[in-house]
Amino acid sequence: MSKGSPISPALLAARPAPPAAPARETAPVVPASAVRGPNNVVGPTEMLGSAAIVRSLEELGVDDVFGLPGGAILPTYDPLLASTKLRHVLVRHEQGAGHAAQGYAMVTGRPGVCIVTSGPGATNLVTAIADAHMDSVPMVAITGQVSSAFIGSDAFQEADIVGITMPITKHSYLVTKAQDIPRVLAEAFHIATTGRPGPVLVDIAKDAQQSSMTFSWPPKVDIPGYRPVVRGHSKQVREAARLINNAQRPVFYVGGGVVKAHASVELKELAELVGAPVVTTLMARGVFPDSHDQHVGMPGMHGSVSAVTALQQADLLITLGARFDDRVTGVLSSFAPNAKVIHADIDPAEISKNRAADVPIVGSVKEIIPELTAAVRDSFETQERPDLSAWWKTLNHLRETYPVGFTQPDDGLSAPQQVIKRIGELTGPEGVFVSGVGQHQMWAAQFIQYERPHAWLNSGGLGTMGYSVPAAMGAKVGDPDRVVWAIDGDGCFQMTNQELATCVINNIPIKVAVINNSSLGMVRQWQTLFYEGRYSNTDLNTGHDTVRVPDFVKLADAYGCVGLRCERDEDIDATIEQALAINDRPVVIDFVVSRDSMVWPMVPSGVSNDLIQIARNMTPTWEQED
Numbered sequence: 001m002s003k004g005s006p007i008s009p010a011l012l013a014a015r016p017a018p019p020a021a022p023a024r025e026t027a028p029v030v031p032a033s034a035v036r037g038p039n040n041v042v043g044p045t046e047m048l049g050s051a052a053i054v055r056s057l058e059e060l061g062v063d064d065v066f067g068l069p070g071g072a073i074l075p076t077y078d079p080l081l082a083s084t085k086l087r088h089v090l091v092r093h094e095q096g097a098g099h100a101a102q103g104y105a106m107v108t109g110r111p112g113v114c115i116v117t118s119g120p121g122a123t124n125l126v127t128a129i130a131d132a133h134m135d136s137v138p139m140v141a142i143t144g145q146v147s148s149a150f151i152g153s154d155a156f157q158e159a160d161i162v163g164i165t166m167p168i169t170k171h172s173y174l175v176t177k178a179q180d181i182p183r184v185l186a187e188a189f190h191i192a193t194t195g196r197p198g199p200v201l202v203d204i205a206k207d208a209q210q211s212s213m214t215f216s217w218p219p220k221v222d223i224p225g226y227r228p229v230v231r232g233h234s235k236q237v238r239e240a241a242r243l244i245n246n247a248q249r250p251v252f253y254v255g256g257g258v259v260k261a262h263a264s265v266e267l268k269e270l271a272e273l274v275g276a277p278v279v280t281t282l283m284a285r286g287v288f289p290d291s292h293d294q295h296v297g298m299p300g301m302h303g304s305v306s307a308v309t310a311l312q313q314a315d316l317l318i319t320l321g322a323r324f325d326d327r328v329t330g331v332l333s334s335f336a337p338n339a340k341v342i343h344a345d346i347d348p349a350e351i352s353k354n355r356a357a358d359v360p361i362v363g364s365v366k367e368i369i370p371e372l373t374a375a376v377r378d379s380f381e382t383q384e385r386p387d388l389s390a391w392w393k394t395l396n397h398l399r400e401t402y403p404v405g406f407t408q409p410d411d412g413l414s415a416p417q418q419v420i421k422r423i424g425e426l427t428g429p430e431g432v433f434v435s436g437v438g439q440h441q442m443w444a445a446q447f448i449q450y451e452r453p454h455a456w457l458n459s460g461g462l463g464t465m466g467y468s469v470p471a472a473m474g475a476k477v478g479d480p481d482r483v484v485w486a487i488d489g490d491g492c493f494q495m496t497n498q499e500l501a502t503c504v505i506n507n508i509p510i511k512v513a514v515i516n517n518s519s520l521g522m523v524r525q526w527q528t529l530f531y532e533g534r535y536s537n538t539d540l541n542t543g544h545d546t547v548r549v550p551d552f553v554k555l556a557d558a559y560g561c562v563g564l565r566c567e568r569d570e571d572i573d574a575t576i577e578q579a580l581a582i583n584d585r586p587v588v589i590d591f592v593v594s595r596d597s598m599v600w601p602m603v604p605s606g607v608s609n610d611l612i613q614i615a616r617n618m619t620p621t622w623e624q625e626d
Contacts, residue, residue: 034186034190034221034222035060035186035189035190035218035219035221036060036061036111036186036189036190036193037059037060037061038059038061039218040059040217040218041217041218042055042059042215042216042217043216044214044215044216045214045215045216046212046213046214046215047212047213047215048075048079048178048209048210048211048212048213049075049178049181049204049208049209049210049211049212049213050075050076050078050079050209050210051079051215052178052181052182052213052215053076053079053142053181053185053204053209054076054079054080054083054086055182055215055217056181056182056185056186056217057086057113057185058083058085058086059217059218060185060186060189061110062085062086062111062113063085063086063087064086064087064088064089064104064113064477064478065086065087065088065089065113065114065115066088066089066091066096066097066098066100066101066104066112066113066114066115066474067088067089067090067091067097067114067115067116068090068091068092068093068094068097068115068116068117068121069117070116070117070118070119070121070144070157071117071118071144071156071157071206072117072118072119072121072143072144072145072146072157072206073115073116073117073118073121073142073143073144073204073209074117074144075206075209075210076115076142076144076204076209080115087477088115089473089477089502089506089508090502090505090506091470091499091502092498092499092501092502093124093496093498093499094114094116094121094122094124094125095124095125095127095128095466095470095496096469096470096473096496096498096499096502097114097115097116097125097128097470098114098125098127098128098129098131098132098139098141098470099128099131099464099466099467099470099471099474099496100112100114100470100471100473100474100477100499101113101114101128101132101139101141101474102128102131102132102135102137102139102457102467102471102474103434103457103470103471103472103473103474103475103476103477103478104474104475104477104478105132105137105138105139105197105474105478106137106454106457106471106475107432107454107457107475107478107479107482108478108479109262109454110138110193110478111138111139111140111189111192111193112137112138112139112140112474113139113140113141113142114128114139114140114141114142115141115142115143116141116142116143116144117143117144117157118143118144118145118146118157118158118159118161119156119157119158119159120157120159121143121144121157122143122144122159122161122164122203123159123161123164125141125143126164126165126168127462127464128141128464129141129165129168129169129199129201130168130462131459131461131462131464131467132198132199133168133169133170133198133199134460134461134462135256135283135459135460135461135462136196136197136198136256136257136260137197137198137199138192138193138197138198138199139192139198139199139200140185140188140189140192140199140200140201140202141199141200141201141202142185142201142202142204143161143201143202143203143204144203144204144206144209145158145161145174145203145204145205145206146158146205146206147205147206147207148176148205148207148208149207151176151205161201161203162174162201162203165201168199169198169199169200169201170191170192170196170198170199170200171188171191171200171201172200172201172202172203173187173188173200173201173202173203174203174205175202175203175204175205175208176205176207176208177208177211177213178208178209178211178212178213179213179214180208181204181208181213182215182216182217182219183219183220183221184202185202186218186219186221187221187223188200188202190221190223191223191226194228195226195228195346195347196228196257196260196346196347197260228346228364229346229348229362229363230346230363230364230367231363231364231367231368231371232344232361232362232363232367232368232371232372233361233362233363234371236359236360236361237361237368237371237372237375238375239359240318240342240344240359240361240372240375241372241375241376241378241379242379243316243340243342243358243359244274244276244316244318244342244376244379245376245379245380245383245385245386246386247276247315247316247340247386248315248386248387248388248390248391249313249314249315249316249388249391250274250276250277250314250315250316250317250318250386250388250391251276251277251278251279251310251311251314251316251317251318251339252267252270252271252274252276252277252278252279252288252318252320253279253281253299253311253317253318253319253320253322254267254278254279254280254281254284254287254288254320254321254322255281255283255284255319255320255321255322255323256281256283256284256321256322256460257320257321257322257323257345257346257365258284258287258320258321258365258369258453259283259284259286259287259321259453259454260321261321261346261364261365261366262366262453263287263321263364263365263366263369264286264287264288264452264453266365266366266369266370266373267287267288267320267365267369268288268289268292269369269370269373270369270370270372270373270376271288271292271294272294273373273376273377273380274318274376275294275388276294276318276388276391277294277295277296277310277391277392277395278292278294278295278296279295279296279297279298279299279303279307279310279311280295280298281298281299281300281322281325281328282298282300282327282445282458282460283458283460283461284321284322285298285445285450285455285456286450286451286452286453286454286455286456287453289450289451289452290449290450290451291449291451296310296395296398296399297399297404298445298446299311299328300325300327300328300603301327301328301330301602301603301605302442302445302446302599302600302601302602302603303328303601303603304399304402304403304404304446304601305398305401305402305601305612305614305620306395306398306399306402308601308603308609308612309395309398309612309620310395310398311328311335311336311339311609312335312336312337312609312610313338313394314336314338314339315338315339315340316339316340316341316342317336317339317340317341317342317343318342319341319342319343319344319345319357320344320365320368320369321344321345321346321365322345323345323350323353323354324353324354324355325354325461326354329354329355329609330603330607330608330609331606331607331608331609332354332355334608334609334610335355335608335609336355340358340359341355341356341357341358341359342357342358342359342361343355343357343359343360343361344361344362344363344365344368344369344372345361345362345365346362346363346364346365348362398620401620402601402614402620404446404447404601406418406597406600407615409593409594409596409597410596411594411596413544413567413592413593413594414566414567414568414569414572414591414592414593414594415593415594415597416439416440416443416515416517416591416593416594416597417443417446417447417597418569418572419513419515419566419572419591419593420440420443420444420447420448420487420513420515421447421448422572422573422576423448423485423487423513423576424444424447424448424449425449426573426576426577426580427483427485427576427580429449429450429451429452429455430452430455430482430483431455431482431483431484431485432454432455432456432457432472432475432476432479432482432483432484432485433448433455433456433457433485433487434457434458434467434468434471434472434475434484434485434486434487435456435457435458435467435468435486435487435488436458436459436465436466436467436468436486436487436488436489436491436492436493437458437459437463437464437465437467437489437492437522438465438489438491438492438520438521438522438523439489439515439517439521439522439525439597439598439599440487440488440489440492440515440521441458441487442522442599443515443599444456444458444487445458446599457471457472457475459471465489465491465492465495466492466495466496467492467496468486468487468488468492468493468496468512469486469488469493469496469497469499469500469510469512470496470499470502471486472484472485472486472510472512473499473502473503473508473510476503476508476509476510477508483511483580484510484511485510485511485512485513486510486511486512486513487513487515488512488513488514488515489514489515489516489517489520489521490514490515490516490517490518490519490540490542490543490552491519491520491521491540493512493514493552494540494550497555497559500512500556500559500560500561500586500588501559501560503561503586504559504560504561504585504586507584507585508586509582509583509584509585509586509587510586510587511579511580511586511587511589512561512586512587512588512589513589513591514552514588514589514590514591515591515593516542516543516552516590516591516592516593517543517593517594517595517597518539518540518541518542518543518544518546518595519535519538519539519540519543519595520538520540521595522599523538524538524595525598525599528596528598529598529604529616530604543592543593543595544567544592544595552565552588552590553565553588553590555588556586556587556588559586560585561585561586561587561588562579562582562585562586562587562588563587563588563590564578564579564587564588564589564590565589565590565592566589566590566591566592567592572591575589575591576589598616600613600614600615601613601614
């Protein structure tokens with residue numbers, strides 16, 4: 001289901017269950033059956049709707065859920081207590097439950113699940129749902145609702161969460177009959193995980209939870225009109241191969257869809273066959289190894305000069321699972337002006353939405369990339385391979401001349417880039433790095449070496465401050481054997497740090513690096529560059545030479561975490577190593593850094609990517625060496 005083609009409102013939960021649909025080929029992490037899970041057969045059993053919710057989640061193969069109880073969902077929390085298969089993580093705020101479900105989904109490839117109550121409980125979840133929608137994260141949000149007789153009467157803690165979330169979900173259900181619960185949940189998981197992944201909301205009235213019903217499994221699932229295309233059209237694939245064979249300056253423009261499709265191995269095979277440069281967007285970091293000779297960097301507003309210029313000077317964009325986001329294209333009319341476009345995406349609504357595709361291919365890149373590899377190999381066997389040596393000479397010159405780097409601050413404080421770089425180097429590529437939003441997000445994308453998919457989590461499309469700590473918590477639950485870092489800003493951290501209590505109580509030992517520049521850093525950077533240094537309401541008073549409200553070390557101690565502070569360059573490595581050695585509880589490090597450090601390179605908003613700056617008022621010299 002695409003963002004451009006929402007499910008019809010006719011798909012309300014109250015409709016009778018239709019006959020079962022035939023099994024279809026779907027994404028690699030989804031079973032062939034429309035119903036997820038081990039597909040156990042459960043004969044008719046009488047139970048309450050609340051018990052049916054818990055039993056359905058168990059049969060769907062769910063292990064972990066994140067939630068917070070309240071009146072309208074309370075009937076479901078009673079049988080949940082008795083479940084031996086579901087681990088419930090009690091969060092301290094509903095937004096945390098949503099972001100934790102996202103983090104869980106991002107590292108496991110399985111849908112994240114969160115459960116909250118009606119009214120404010122449900123509306124507190126809206127930001128996380130919108131975030132999951134923008135970044136195509138498979139998530140099922142279950143909310144309690146007031147009894148069906150009171151719906152629409154402005155009852156206590158009533159909110160039309162289905163109406164509220166309709167624009168930011170793949171689908172939203174309202175369940176008023178207990179008998180519909182198993183089918184609706186099976187459909188919700190199927191929708192969330194097939195096609196373009198995304199969040200599905202299931203709002204269940206309290207009386208439906210309290211009513212008796214006959215449970216059986218598996219339910220019959222069929223969703224009229226929802227048949228995601230998986231395989232690419234063979235004619236379009238052959239035409240794409242022809243363009244690749246004729247291109248002199250091709251570039252692989254790789255987006256987060258390749259991560260969601262678990263297609264990193266297939267991508268590497270195709271890229272090495274073609275021999276063209278690869279750029280990976282903010283959402284795709286790690287899906288193609290940073291250390292690979294063909295990787296030329298991250299594109300976009302804060303991308304590398306080599307990646308941005310590769311797209312600008314390309315004659316062919318091989319676009320895989322990317323959506324021509326404004327942060328990548330800059331002024332759209334000036335983006336890659338001489339390039340033809342191959343665009344492969346699972347979501348037909350993204351094809352030619354922002355940039356017209358010369359060769360559109362609708363389907364899963366997990367299927368399309370091997371088909372394209374085979375077609376390109378056939379083409380290379382019958383025609384002369386293009387000579388890309390001149391193209392690589394240009395790009396290698398840019399890589400050598402304009403590497404992503406930073407200057408040491410002149411105020412005596414640590415460079416935030418150095419802190420983040422050392423976190424990545426000392427942890428290694430097997431770690432998981434989850435950022436908040438702002439300068440530290442860009443530095444984490446730039447200065448940590450990503451060698452594998454699912455190692456980098458961030459809020460890309462929505463840009464949600466407060467994402468990092470709860471998403472890292474969910475990632476650690478989903479992949480407990482990995483080191484998980486929340487790389488956060490002092491502004492972001494103060495939005496959701498209450499989830500440290502969740503981590504301590506539930507033995508989820510994440511590590512939090514607060515990049516503390518005592519300000520809303522990215523906003524301050526824009527105020528420096530575009531508002532003549534008028535710092536309106538960006539000083540947070542948390543860092544060097546301030547009142548330190550709050551004191552992050554004391555805050556960590558109050559939550560039962562280990563609290564550390566690092567204020568000198570010579571202490572950076574030792575502090576990180578101390579954190580890495582502690583695995584029995586969360587660690588919070590207050591890295592006190594310079595507030596004047598900026599994110600470079602940068603394409604100022606509203607200008608062409610050709611005007612990329614490597615420092616303030618400094619642009620690259622485009623004359624090439626002989």
